[in-house]
Amino acid sequence: MARPWETGFGAEGGLYRRLRAACAAEWEAYTWHPFVRAIADGTLPLAAFRRYLIQDYLFLIHFARAKALALFKAESVEAMRAKVSDIGAILSETLMHLRYCEGWGISQAEVLATPEAAETVSYTRYVIDRGLAGDILDLEVALAPCTVGYAEVALRIEHDPGRRREGNPYETWIATYAAPGYQALAQAAAARIDALGVSHGGEARFPMLSAIFSEAARLEARFWQMGLDAARGAAPEYEKARR
């Protein structure tokens, strides 16, 4: 079977595909996590999805800040312009989260009042830290598992033989990341990593960049796991959503 998520992002021999290949186990654990498989067949417990989605709203706010840092560090006006559009896309993505929450009777104020989980803090602040300490390439590499990874996740779900569409409560979520607009944004992010790899010495910096990329992939897998843990009642009381 064709595996378009393996070839759909970045050029052969380019930095993005090299980074991805260098952490194959972490990448697989992230993009085909049990949480993702349960979204594909619609069996994910609602409690897991709800915990995940509320934290993801908080995640995206900090992720937009990280993208704003990438705007600050951008090497060209064209790159700045692209970042403005990326930031707009993230803020639009959060509207999907709020619509789901509205359906559960949870207001934006309640979402914002939910304490951040350790997984949310660690991932978002890790990305921001790599961006503050490093240059635009370090930051883009830290951002890529998020932006490109979700496009890969959506493709994997769409090609999964176990994929259920009828009555799948997560159809809107899947459609958000499978949408041509999101896929194009992810392709552009991978192409940008390839280009920065050439212009910003990616070859010489590969070990450091690879460490950043694989750490972000690991933190992504933990983010899904945080959702699953909530469904098992495993989240500590002080981290549970208030309701």
Ligand SMILES: Cc1ncc(CO)c(N)n1
């Ligand atoms: C944790 C996480 N990673 C990536 C995305 C895609 O924007 C998201 N919404 N949340």
